[in-house]
Amino acid sequence: xxxxxxxxxxxxxxxxxxxxxxxxxxxxxxxxxxxxxxxxxxxxxxxxxxxxxxxxxxxxxxxxxxxxxxxxxxxxxxxxxxxxxxxxxxxxxxxxxxxxxxxxxxxxxxxxxxxxxxxxxxxxxxxxxxxxxxxxxxxxxxxxxxxxxxxxxxxxxxxxxxxxxxxxxxxxxxxxxxxxxxxxxxxxxxxx
Amino acid sequence: xxxxxxxxxxxxxxxxxxxxxxxxxxxxxxxxxxxxxxxxxxxxxxxxxxxxxxxxxxxxxxxxxxxxxxxxxxxxxxxxxxxxxxxxxxxxxxxxxxxxxxxxxxxxxxxxxxxxxxxxxxxxxxxxxxxxxxxxxxxxxxxxxxxxxxxxxxxx
Numbered sequence: 515x516x517x518x519x520x521x522x523x524x525x526x527x528x529x530x531x532x533x534x535x536x537x538x539x540x541x542x543x544x545x546x547x548x549x550x551x552x553x554x555x556x557x558x559x560x561x562x563x564x565x566x567x568x569x570x571x572x573x574x575x576x577x578x579x580x581x582x583x584x585x586x587x588x589x590x591x592x593x594x595x596x597x598x599x600x601x602x603x604x605x606x607x608x609x610x611x612x613x614x615x616x617x618x619x620x621x622x623x624x625x626x627x628x629x630x631x632x633x634x635x636x637x638x639x640x641x642x643x644x645x646x647x648x649x650x651x652x653x654x655x656x657x658x659x660x661x662x663x664x665x666x667x668x669x670x671x672x673x674x675x676x677x678x679x680x681x682x683x684x685x686x687x688x689x690x691x692x693x694x695x696x697x698x699x700x701x702x703x704x705x706x
Numbered sequence: 707x708x709x710x711x712x713x714x715x716x717x718x719x720x721x722x723x724x725x726x727x728x729x730x731x732x733x734x735x736x737x738x739x740x741x742x743x744x745x746x747x748x749x750x751x752x753x754x755x756x757x758x759x760x761x762x763x764x765x766x767x768x769x770x771x772x773x774x775x776x777x778x779x780x781x782x783x784x785x786x787x788x789x790x791x792x793x794x795x796x797x798x799x800x801x802x803x804x805x806x807x808x809x810x811x812x813x814x815x816x817x818x819x820x821x822x823x824x825x826x827x828x829x830x831x832x833x834x835x836x837x838x839x840x841x842x843x844x845x846x847x848x849x850x851x852x853x854x855x856x857x858x859x860x861x862x
Contacts, residue, residue, distance in 0.1 A: 532730035543741035548763040550853040641833030656759035
């Protein structure tokens with residue numbers, strides 16, 4: 515029984531086919547990794563609910579007007595100073611009436627009480643504020659809180675917050691250093 | 707000038723191209739893995755602001771995008787900042803429907819993890835962004851992400 519040897523498949527055009535596929539994927543896909551600042555919006559307020567009274571010393575008011583100018587606690591300020599100001603405000607100053615009140619909060623993950631500042635950062639912007647400025651402010655605030663988390667984490671666990679692996683520890687730090695940023699209900703504050 | 711004549715039988719051997727497909731396939735797989743499909747045609751300018759404290763957006767399938775910015779085609783659409791949902795320009799009133807549809811498209815278990823990514827051009831005024839945020843609050847899409855580019859730290 516004579517068997518005919520099957521002819522070899524010509525693989526010379528394989529490269530062309532692969533090139534075609536490659537170019538197709540190069541054209542239809544994007545490579546950018548999406549990064550950004552994650553925030554949680556508050557649920558909408560009901561109309562008949564009165565504003566919860568917050569003591570003046572507990573609030574750091576940040577205003578940005580339509581000319582991208584910044585006002586922190588009634589004084590003109592600069593974005594570059596914002597991070598340190600926030601950190602100073604949120605740091606614990608027991609028995610100092612110029613700074614927010616200090617309470618203790620029980621942290622389940624650690625099994626003991628921790629002192630916590632009652633301070634809130636209140637951010638208010640005009641409709642004319644540029645988005646770039648708004649992100650700059652948000653970024654500085656995020657930087658302040660991230661640094662505080664880092665410091666707390668080093669103090670408690672000996673490693674930076676970003677290097678923590680244990681879910682429980684991450685949760686604990688997030689509870690000890692909560693990101694307390696409140697955005698005001700929008701209204702026109704102008705700025706001419 | 708017979709000096710320059712090449713001697714017969716000493717042709718340089720052809721380069722073996724049999725492994726070329728393999729190399730190309732390797733490249734192909736690299737691009738397939740490291741990239742994502744482009745889903746919508748962005749019709750607004752997108753020059754994101756820079757920030758240092760950025761987080762990566764996890765789970766792309768649970769992210770819905772809202773694009774805001776100046777239209778690319780200013781002759782046709784003017785220079786006023788516009789909102790783009792999916793492939794078309796939209797107004798603020800269309801956002802609840804958009805959010806509802808996005809929610810509908812996901813598994814019931816995943817719905818509470820949906821993040822709305824705001825891809826906003828740096829030159830946009832906050833007014834339109836605030837309107838969008840108010841609408842998102844009303845629709846119950848609380849998790850948002852301000853899309854920004856990562857700024858490289860110059861000094862530490």
